[in-house]
Amino acid sequence: MGASTPEPLHVAIIGAGITGVNLALGLLARGVSFTLYERAPCFGEIGAGIGFSPNAERAMGALSPDVLAAFKRVANPNGEDYFQWVDGYGSGKLFFKLHVGKDGFQGGRRSDILDAWAKLVPPDTVQFGKEIDTITQPPSTHKLRLHFKDGSTAxxxxxxxxxxxxxxxxxxxxxxxxxxxxxxxxRKFCFRALAPLSAAIAAIGEHASTTRFMYIGPGAHVITYPVANNTLLNILAVLSEPDSGSESGSGSGSDWPHASHTHTAPGHKRQAAAAFRGWHETVRGIVDLFPDEMEKWAIFDMAAHPAPAYTKGRVCVAGDAAHATGPHLGAGGGMGIEDALALAALMEEVKKRVEQKGGEEKKGELVERALEVYEEVRYTRTQEVVKATREACDLFHWRDERGRDPERFGREITEKFHRIWNYDVDEMVEEALELLDQRAA
Ligand SMILES: Cc1cc2nc3c(=O)[nH]c(=O)nc-3n(C[C@H](O)[C@H](O)[C@H](O)COP(=O)(O)OP(=O)(O)OC[C@H]3O[C@@H](n4cnc5c(N)ncnc54)[C@H](O)[C@@H]3O)c2cc1C
Structure with missing residues (x-):
């Protein structure tokens, strides 16, 4: 091979979820060649809702204005620009509200959002039915070789x-x-469903059905927001297992069946209703909107055993693959989008340097330095969110006593959300490029 004219940088992205698709669109916007490999036969997300916080929207915009515009086309406006918490157990009254910024923290149906982004991905850059098995470094090439379960390589x-x-x-x-x-x-699990908005309005009124609310109380919380052009109410009810503290490792001692590998189990509305018996009538009204038969979902994260590194050589992980977190701060998807931005900016810089200076070996070194920098700028930020998410759930479930006091709750939750929302994604990119400049000199 030697230091002759190098082929252009080519990036393999494994997984076409929120993180992978955002990374693909960021690379596309920067003219970096890539292939997106997905094990499923097509793009796919479940029907449940997801909301993106202001930092995530800024990261989408910085990846490419098209990414943000596609999200905004399918995002559902909140009735009010506030995230509002209600004492769901006792008074049923407003407990605390936090401004989310103009048109901020909007939700949508996951499948609508992923579809909107997927339409922007050129079909010839995606390969479906490709489940990664292993990665090798053949002696005959400077490239990495991906081996898929179907026996093919790339x-x-x-x-x-x-x-x-x-x-x-x-x-x-x-x-x-x-x-x-x-x-x-x-040791937290959830029930999730989309209910017709008309049924929700009949049950809990228009105000409660058309903006973002969370109902908190002992050992559980329920979050609701409208999606799908105000036709559906997204409902997520999260429960702590009894005596679950803030807890555990890899599924040990869990009451969840086969907790080390199973995310879902059959559930029934009566189980959710039993868990919220004695709660305020609004919460019981929301729970009554669940279908009789549904799945319950175990909530996993990586807080007990964080990945010690996100990068090894020319391979790295991003999004949930690197730092899976619970849903309680609505931030996991946004972290993957921020990761995608850092990676897209760094890969663009590698591409430019390869074009200017050349050399296959040099390209490999540059990729390694860039991925080290990616880990450096993303590790602390993402690990903080994993930890803060667990702490927030303790507040919502009144396992942290401050959760019962609106003033102390407000202070604590504002601090947590503002740390996530006010993150400067442009500064992150600047820092990443400066570090690469130093390391690759
Ligand atoms: C109940 C709940 C509510 C949430 N709400 C929010 C919210 O409101 N806001 C927010 O920001 N976040 C939220 N999150 C977190 C968010 O859903 C995740 O952080 C996000 O979906 C992770 O996206 P990802 O692309 O990193 O991973 P995934 O969505 O898991 O995508 C991974 C992709 O890789 C593919 N794949 C897997 N293995 C292979 C393989 N070996 N080879 C090839 N392809 C493979 C999969 O098929 C999949 O398409 C919530 C999470 C939960 C559980």
């Missing part, structure tokens, strides 16, 4: 694992004995 200069909470790429990065290979069951 080569790339960098591999970015956006393959979710049970990431195969994370598995390949870490020593086989690392406890971070598997996420841990948090």
């Amino acid at each position: 080569d790339a200069d960098a591999v970015i694992g956006c393959d979710g909470i049970r990431s195969r790429v994370r598995h390949l990065l870490l020593p086989p004995s690392s406890p971070a290979i598997q996420p841990g069951y948090t």
Whole structure:
């Protein structure tokens, strides 16, 4: 091979969820060649809702204005620009409200949002039915070789694992004995559903159905917001298992069936209704909107055993693959989008340098330095969010006594959300490029 004219930088993205698709669109906007490999036969997300916080929207805009515009086209306006907490157990009255910024923290149906982004991905850059198995470095080439479960292979200069909470790429990065290979069951589980907005309005009134609310109380919380052009109410009810403290490792001692690998189990409305018996009538009215038969979802995260690193050589992980977190601050998806921005900016810089200076070996070194920098700028930020998410759930479930006092709750939750929302994504990119400049000099 030697230091002759290099082929252009080519990035392999594993996994076409929120993180992978955002990364693909960020690379597309920067003219960096990539292939997106997804194990499923097509783009796909479940029907439940998701909301994106202001930092996530800024990261979308910085990835590409098209990414933000696509999200905004399918995002549902909140009736009011506030996140509002209600004492769901006692008074049923407003407990605390926090301004989310103009048109901020809007939600949508996951499938609508992913579809809107997926339409922007050129079809010839995606390969479906490709489940990554392993990655090797053949002696005959400077490239990495990806091996898929179907027996096929592909080569790339960098591999970015956006393959979710049970990431195969994370598995390949870490020593086989690392406890971070598997996420841990948090001893929290949830029921989620989309109810017709008309039924919600009949049950709990228009005000409660058309903006973002959270009902808090002992051992549980319920979050609601409208999606799908104000036709559906997204409902997420999160419950702590009895005596669950703030807790545990990789599923040990869990009451969840097969907690080390199963995310869902059959559930029934009567189980949710039993859990919220004695709560305020508004909350019982919301729970009554659930269908009789539904799934319950175990909530896993990586708080007990964080990945010690996000990068090894020219391979890294991003999004849930790197730092899976609970849903309680509505921030996990946004962290993946911020990761995608950092990676897209760094890969663009590598591409430029390769074009100017050339050399296949140099390209490999540059990719390694860029991925080290990615880890450096993203590790602390993302780990803080994983930790803060657990703490927030303790406040919502009144396991942290401050959760019962509107003033102390307000102070604490404002601090947590503002740390997430006020993050400067432009500064992150600037810092990443400066660090790469120093390391690659
Ligand atoms: C109940 C709940 C509510 C939430 N609400 C919010 C919210 O309001 N706001 C927010 O920001 N976040 C929220 N989150 C978090 C958010 O859903 C996740 O952080 C986000 O979906 C992670 O996206 P990802 O692309 O990193 O991973 P995933 O969505 O898991 O995507 C991974 C992709 O990789 C593919 N894949 C997996 N393995 C392989 C393989 N070996 N080879 C090839 N492809 C593979 C999968 O098929 C999938 O398409 C919530 C989470 C939960 C559980």
